Amino acid sequence: MADLSLTKPVAPHRLSRRRRSSDRAAYAFLAPWMTGFVFLTIGPMIASLYLSFTDYHLLTRPHWIGLENYLKLGDDNRYRSAVAVTLKYVFIGVPVKLAFALLVAIVLRSGVRALAVYRAAYYVPSLFGGSVAVAILWRQLFGQPGLIQQALALIHVDSQGWLTNPSTALSTLIILEVWQFGSPMIIFLAALRQIPHDLYEAAAVDGAVRLRAFWHITLPVLTPIIFFNLVLQMIGSFQAFTPSFVVSGGSGGPVDSTLFYTLYLYIEGFGRLQMGYASAMAWVLLLGIAAVTGGIFLTSRYWVYYGDS
Amino acid sequence: MAVSRRAVLAGLGGLATMSVVGCSNSGRSGGGSNSASKQLSVYYWGSDSRATITNKVFDVFAKKYQGLSAKGQFLTFNNYFDKLATLAASDSVPDIIQMNPGSLSQYSESGQLLDLSTLSLDLGDYQPSALASGQIQGKQFGLAFGYQYVTTFYNTEIVQAAGIPVPTDLSSTWDDWVEYSLRLQAKLPSGIFAMTDGSSDSNAFESWIVGRGKSLFTEDGKLGYDVSDAADWFNFWTGLRAKGAIAPAAETVTYIQSGTVTDSPFTKGKAALSLGINVGFQGYQQVNKAKLDVAACPAGPDRRCESNHFFGWSVSAKAKNTDAVKKFFELWFTDPEVIKLLGTDRALPASADQLAELKDNADPATKRLLDFSIEHPEIKPFNPPATPAAVGNEQSDSLQRAAEAVLTGTSAPDAAAQQLVDDVTQALTS
Numbered sequence: 059m060a061d062l063s064l065t066k067p068v069a070p071h072r073l074s075r076r077r078r079s080s081d082r083a084a085y086a087f088l089a090p091w092m093t094g095f096v097f098l099t100i101g102p103m104i105a106s107l108y109l110s111f112t113d114y115h116l117l118t119r120p121h122w123i124g125l126e127n128y129l130k131l132g133d134d135n136r137y138r139s140a141v142a143v144t145l146k147y148v149f150i151g152v153p154v155k156l157a158f159a160l161l162v163a164i165v166l167r168s169g170v171r172a173l174a175v176y177r178a179a180y181y182v183p184s185l186f187g188g189s190v191a192v193a194i195l196w197r198q199l200f201g202q203p204g205l206i207q208q209a210l211a212l213i214h215v216d217s218q219g220w221l222t223n224p225s226t227a228l229s230t231l232i233i234l235e236v237w238q239f240g241s242p243m244i245i246f247l248a249a250l251r252q253i254p255h256d257l258y259e260a261a262a263v264d265g266a267v268r269l270r271a272f273w274h275i276t277l278p279v280l281t282p283i284i285f286f287n288l289v290l291q292m293i294g295s296f297q298a299f300t301p302s303f304v305v306s307g308g309s310g311g312p313v314d315s316t317l318f319y320t321l322y323l324y325i326e327g328f329g330r331l332q333m334g335y336a337s338a339m340a341w342v343l344l345l346g347i348a349a350v351t352g353g354i355f356l357t358s359r360y361w362v363y364y365g366d367s
Numbered sequence: 368m369a370v371s372r373r374a375v376l377a378g379l380g381g382l383a384t385m386s387v388v389g390c391s392n393s394g395r396s397g398g399g400s401n402s403a404s405k406q407l408s409v410y411y412w413g414s415d416s417r418a419t420i421t422n423k424v425f426d427v428f429a430k431k432y433q434g435l436s437a438k439g440q441f442l443t444f445n446n447y448f449d450k451l452a453t454l455a456a457s458d459s460v461p462d463i464i465q466m467n468p469g470s471l472s473q474y475s476e477s478g479q480l481l482d483l484s485t486l487s488l489d490l491g492d493y494q495p496s497a498l499a500s501g502q503i504q505g506k507q508f509g510l511a512f513g514y515q516y517v518t519t520f521y522n523t524e525i526v527q528a529a530g531i532p533v534p535t536d537l538s539s540t541w542d543d544w545v546e547y548s549l550r551l552q553a554k555l556p557s558g559i560f561a562m563t564d565g566s567s568d569s570n571a572f573e574s575w576i577v578g579r580g581k582s583l584f585t586e587d588g589k590l591g592y593d594v595s596d597a598a599d600w601f602n603f604w605t606g607l608r609a610k611g612a613i614a615p616a617a618e619t620v621t622y623i624q625s626g627t628v629t630d631s632p633f634t635k636g637k638a639a640l641s642l643g644i645n646v647g648f649q650g651y652q653q654v655n656k657a658k659l660d661v662a663a664c665p666a667g668p669d670r671r672c673e674s675n676h677f678f679g680w681s682v683s684a685k686a687k688n689t690d691a692v693k694k695f696f697e698l699w700f701t702d703p704e705v706i707k708l709l710g711t712d713r714a715l716p717a718s719a720d721q722l723a724e725l726k727d728n729a730d731p732a733t734k735r736l737l738d739f740s741i742e743h744p745e746i747k748p749f750n751p752p753a754t755p756a757a758v759g760n761e762q763s764d765s766l767q768r769a770a771e772a773v774l775t776g777t778s779a780p781d782a783a784a785q786q787l788v789d790d791v792t793q794a795l796t797s
Contacts, residue, residue: 117456117477201621219620222617222624223775224775307625308445312620313771329760329764330759
């Protein structure tokens with residue numbers, strides 16, 4: 059920074075040579091990432107778009123079948139249940155997770171001792187929450203016989219295994235999702251600190267109690283942050299895979315009750331080797347996520363308040 | 368200062384990225400076709416003990432053939448074929464691959480496998496019927512480890528305590544076993560059940576179907592059973608549950624989902640009997656505290672149950688060093704030291720001499736299993752028609768879903784049977 063001094067005018071040709079050389083350096087350092095981006099992201103995406111229009115059994119050559127894969131999706135019962143499971147997971151899991159993250163952030167802001175310790179402790183699940191180890195832990199907790207079941211038995215509540223019952227299996231995965239509230243919580247915490255204190259003081263003068271202050275000051279001021287978190291978490295949740303894969307042993311069971319979209323895609327692609335069909339599924343997912351994200355953006359003008367507008 | 372802090376940081380960043388990229392390359396596994404062809408890559412699923420045994424065989428191979436070696440990669444069954452598919456897609460199928468019937472058809476049809484008759488193997492007195500189990504449309508795409516078929520395992524402690532010996536007559540039918548299970552159940556303490564629920568076990572289901580004089584698939588690649596066969600199957604198990612003679616549904620679902628022997632109610636000492644592939648016996652005994660024993664599987668009205676499930680080696684069509692593969696197989700199937708190492712971990716050897724030889728030095732569990740097959744020379748495993756390539760492993764996957772639906776009360780047995788037939792038929796035609 060200091061070498062490009064603003065006080066001393068620099069000769070134009072020196073600047074451009076310097077700029078050219080720094081451009082070259084920038085590209086050189088970008089090269090590893092660019093290589094990965096082109097060959098590992100863009101390339102495979104284009105390939106999968108092509109494959110989605112083909113009958114491609116993984117071990118044989120693809121041949122063009124037009125829209126057939128996309129049309130087949132509509133008649134596929136397992137596909138429909140995968141969509142239903144995923145929508146439930148996203149539309150219940152994400153709002154609950156954000157509400158929980160906000161709640162914890164507010165509690166932590168209101169002057170807890172050893173704040174840094176709590177903040178770190180609450181963030182930890184987010185670090186390894188999506189990992190295989192935690193999914194296995196979940197199986198031990200909610201399985202049959204599992205810790206939760208045994209604990210409930212102590213207070214004479216008779217429960218079936220949570221993960222072995224199709225009507226509760228998905229809820230346990232949603233709890234796992236909510237438990238990883240750390241990163242939205244950190245963002246909420248930072249945002250809460252940005253709220254000018256005089257707003258609350260003015261409200262107090264007007265006689266607003268805590269809950270009213272929350273509804274009329276905290277929440278509106280936070281809406282851009284909620285919006286931000288909502289978009290990020292939605293996109294992430296739609297793509298969830300590990301919990302279901304590990305907890306159900308890769309089958310999405312019991313009875314397809316935890317068959318996430320991505321898991322079904324994986325089963326079709328790598329289990330049944332129907333790569334063309336799986337590619338079509340992936341593109342529908344992309345379009346679906348784009349549509350939901352677009353929807354959130356469109357509605358945002360009605361509920362997101364930016365301080366400068 | 369000639370070097371700015373920013374330059375150092377940027378450089379470090381660049382290095383870190385490069386090392387990550389480098390790692391992901393060197394971390395690549397499999398890749399039999401592009402590694403030195405002196406080393407065979409071998410890919411298989413199984414337990415830790417199978418890995419130990421297999422590694423010892425690799426040592427014998429390397430010692431006997433200077434300059435050649437074999438390197439294994441082993442996984443649990445649940446992820447095995449998914450990973451194999453990714454290896455196939457990236458053109459790095461290992462040289463030697465462990466296969467089951469569905470995948471043998473899938474991979475041979477798409478030209479991924481070598482016709483092993485081109486190797487002119489000399490396998491001693493290896494039985495022709497075992498050889499035939501690895502043939503698809505006249506070509507030798509698989510080499511079975513030997514024979515394996517469904518049997519009934521039982522916990523001798525539970526059975527002896529109840530004082531009701533298990534049926535030893537090989538012609539005992541499914542009905543005879545139900546009758547036995549109910550008599551046994553009456554003597555068992557609460558919380559212990561006569562049988563584990565086998566409704567999701569595709570091998571047991573196949574025994575049920577062959578017992579009715581049918582097969583899962585016909586020679587011309589159509590579905591070989593109908594909805595009523597499957598409905599009877601699910602009703603059989605729900606009937607036993609209604610009478611309190613099989614392990615609870617929830618524990619069965621847990622076992623289905625984990626797929627590991629240690630989660631079976633049988634292993635936990637909560638059930639007296641369990642259907643299982645004969646060669647699983649040793650594995651069960653290792654994790655069971657009680658002494659186990661083996662009996663025949665229930666027979667059907669038309670036929671006994673011992674259909675032989677192909678389980679064996681295949682070779683990638685792209686394997687470079689087929690001469691080394693030939694040496695490896697001849698060692699695997701005929702070398703006395705290797706035969707002893709392998710025992711019955713994968714199959715009963717398809718050689719009468721080897722069976723007798725093994726018996727002399729076997730551990731008690733293996734000895735018991737060998738004795739059972741020697742005591743019953745009338746058990747002649749037969750090869751069912753091959754699984755059509757389009758089905759792959761969908762028969763067993765669909766059976767598992769249908770069984771889960773019945774176990775969790777989501778579907779009635781008849782509806783689950785219809786679903787099973789629909790799913791497999793759909794796979795057949797897709």
